[in-house]
Amino acid sequence: MTSALRRAARAILATAPVLYLVVAPAQAKGPDSLSELSTQVSDAVVNISATTVDAKRSARNDGPNLPPGVGPGAPFDDLFEEFFRRRGQGMPEMPRQRRSSSLGSGFVIDPSGIVITNNHVIADANEVTVILNDGQKLKAEVLGKDQKVDVAVLKVKPEKPLKAVKFGDSDKAKVGDWVLAVGNPFGLGGSVTAGIVSARNRNIDSGPYDNYIQTDASINKGNSGGPLFNMDGEVIGINTAILSPSGGSVGIGFATPANTVEPVIEQLQAFGETRRGWLGVRIQNIDDAIAETLNLGATRGALVAGVDDKGPSKPAGLKVGDVIVKFDGKPIKESRDLPKLVAATPVGKDVELVVVRSGKEQTKIVKLGRLEDGEKVASKDGDDKEKSESGGDGSSQSVLGLELSRLSDALRSRYQIKDTVKVGVVITAVDPRSEAAEKRLQAGEVLLEVNQEAVSDPADVLKKIKSLKGAGKKTALLIVANGQGDAHFVALPVE
Numbered sequence: 418m419t420s421a422l423r424r425a426a427r428a429i430l431a432t433a434p435v436l437y438l439v440v441a442p443a444q445a446k447g448p449d450s451l452s453e454l455s456t457q458v459s460d461a462v463v464n465i466s467a468t469t470v471d472a473k474r475s476a477r478n479d480g481p482n483l484p485p486g487v488g489p490g491a492p493f494d495d496l497f498e499e500f501f502r503r504r505g506q507g508m509p510e511m512p513r514q515r516r517s518s519s520l521g522s523g524f525v526i527d528p529s530g531i532v533i534t535n536n537h538v539i540a541d542a543n544e545v546t547v548i549l550n551d552g553q554k555l556k557a558e559v560l561g562k563d564q565k566v567d568v569a570v571l572k573v574k575p576e577k578p579l580k581a582v583k584f585g586d587s588d589k590a591k592v593g594d595w596v597l598a599v600g601n602p603f604g605l606g607g608s609v610t611a612g613i614v615s616a617r618n619r620n621i622d623s624g625p626y627d628n629y630i631q632t633d634a635s636i637n638k639g640n641s642g643g644p645l646f647n648m649d650g651e652v653i654g655i656n657t658a659i660l661s662p663s664g665g666s667v668g669i670g671f672a673t674p675a676n677t678v679e680p681v682i683e684q685l686q687a688f689g690e691t692r693r694g695w696l697g698v699r700i701q702n703i704d705d706a707i708a709e710t711l712n713l714g715a716t717r718g719a720l721v722a723g724v725d726d727k728g729p730s731k732p733a734g735l736k737v738g739d740v741i742v743k744f745d746g747k748p749i750k751e752s753r754d755l756p757k758l759v760a761a762t763p764v765g766k767d768v769e770l771v772v773v774r775s776g777k778e779q780t781k782i783v784k785l786g787r788l789e790d791g792e793k794v795a796s797k798d799g800d801d802k803e804k805s806e807s808g809g810d811g812s813s814q815s816v817l818g819l820e821l822s823r824l825s826d827a828l829r830s831r832y833q834i835k836d837t838v839k840v841g842v843v844i845t846a847v848d849p850r851s852e853a854a855e856k857r858l859q860a861g862e863v864l865l866e867v868n869q870e871a872v873s874d875p876a877d878v879l880k881k882i883k884s885l886k887g888a889g890k891k892t893a894l895l896i897v898a899n900g901q902g903d904a905h906f907v908a909l910p911v912e
Contacts, residue, residue: 447595447611448648454597455609457650460550460580464601465521465534465557465571465642467542522600522643523547523571524652526682528578530555532571533682534642535657536562539569547573550607561685565624565760567657568678569642570685582644585651587674590614590630598634598656598670600643610635612668619671623658625756629671630654636670645672680761694762695788697728698735699903702752706908710868710894711740712776718742719752721772722896722905728791733783735772737896737904738869742778743771760788814875816882817893817909818851819844821875824863832861837902840873841865844897856907858897865904866896885911 448454521538525531532547539545545557555573562569590596594614602608612634619629632645636656645654654672661667684691700719708716718740724730742749744758745768762768764787772779813822821842822828828843829836841863847854864872867881885893893911898904 451597451609451611454646454648454650455599458582458597458644458646459599459607459609461525461582462550462599462607462643463523463525463532464548464604464606465523465532465538466546466548467519467521467539468544468546469518469541470543520601520604520639521641522639522656524599524644525579525581526583526652528581530573530575530579531560531686532557532573533655533678534569534571535655536564536567536569538642539571545571547571549575549579561689561691563681563685563691565691566626566673566678566681567624568655568673568681568685570682582646582650582652584675584679585647585649585653587630587653587676590617590647590653590674592616595648596632596634596653597646597648598632598636598640598643598672599646600636600640600656602635602637602639604639615669620753621658621660621671626677626760627753628674628677628757629657630674632670632672633668634670635666635668636672637666638664640670651675677757691789692764693760693788694764694766694768694785695729695791696755696759696783697725697730697786697791698741699723699725700741700752700755701905703740704908706892706910707894707906710890710892710908711738711773713740713742713773717751718749718773719755720906723903725791729783729786733770733781735770735781735783736774738866738906739772739774741770741772743769745769759785813845814879816875816879817911818848818853819858819864820846821864821878823874832900834861834863834900835902838863838865838898838900840871841898842872842875842878852909853907856909858907861900863898863900864895865898868894869896882911 519538519540521534523532523534526533539559539562545559547555547557549555555575557571557573560570560572592614596612596614598610598612600608612632614630615633616631619631620627621629630645630653634645636659640656643656644652645656647653653675655678656670656672658671659666660669660671681691699722701722703713703716703718703720705716707720721735721737721739721741724735724737741755744755745762747758749755762785764785767782767784770781770783772781813820815821822845824834824841824843828834828845832843844858844862844864845860847858847860864878866872867878868885870881872878872881882893891910891912892908895907895909896904897907
């Protein structure tokens, strides 16, 4: 292009209109009104009044016997009180009842009178009353309750069918979706608040199956047990807890997902109790150091820290140190995923497990037991008395910030180490400046294995650590048990 042409082109571009690409920002707009939805669901939301009556007898009940019909609340109570006062005595105290009440919320899922609420709303109540939206009060029977997911099923006998709501698929709820919370905050009566799903699968360490829906819809004391609705009027959660330094709503509330509580509700209705699957293993989280040591390739799965001798995993061949990466075809991303999946699986089902052992995947078939039976066995075993012996301490070594000694009768007695812990090396001191202290290792715990090889003498530990250093390894994987024999994995740097 000649210089003349270039000048002509620049002149044309200089006079041409400038075009801008204008993109309208997305409008984060909620529904125009929630009045229709509120009207649609409000009659199915109820108030729950739970009363606990605790009979208390006074220490002065050994006073004079009173005839029937005489005492507090009797027609002539004031006359008898005056009689005893003139004689310089107080009125003999009669058996008294201490009453405490709590208020919460609930919702009807069956027109015949099936009501759902939180377990903590009714707790150990002697009397439970369901108060309908029109003010009608109905005595409720507790069909079943479950503390682990904090749900209770009540039954009332209405004169006519009640307005009911149905559960929705909580797995379809997405962060940013609009939700409606209905309940009885502070005992004020039916109240409606709106917000969005703030987060999903929240773990607040309230129980073994935490996977809460977090919402900024205002939830306060008394909202517990009430429903969290989606915009289709379906219950996607039960409002259960709040995070608050003041006790009031700060916009961080938690609802138990419908998909978590529905199977439990079905069991409580059918059997009056839960029947959860049981694998019979103790598990722990896997951090980056443990994942590297076990050649997992990535931080994933649930690390088996113990196998119950009477559980279903023992005959299936699971071992301490196995990493469960799949359960019944579902991947285990982190350890807390496993208990939820196992509990939701029918008792007696043959389930395929994929485990990583020595860096290679293996498949195991486990016939699930019943969790409640396993808990009874564990409780019975826990009642056994500990035995102790006495004797010498043995030699000591220092390694990895730990002072180690052979397991002896004297140390078993000093730290109350049960006879079920048969071999290992006792930690007698922990350097407070060490990584071991940061990992919360304590004196009295027993070191069982180093990199999945058993140790019975401090010299074994020292030899194993030197071997790891020589092989260029950065981390040692320890199995450590407390005095009761409950073991867990700890990864420590070998340098």
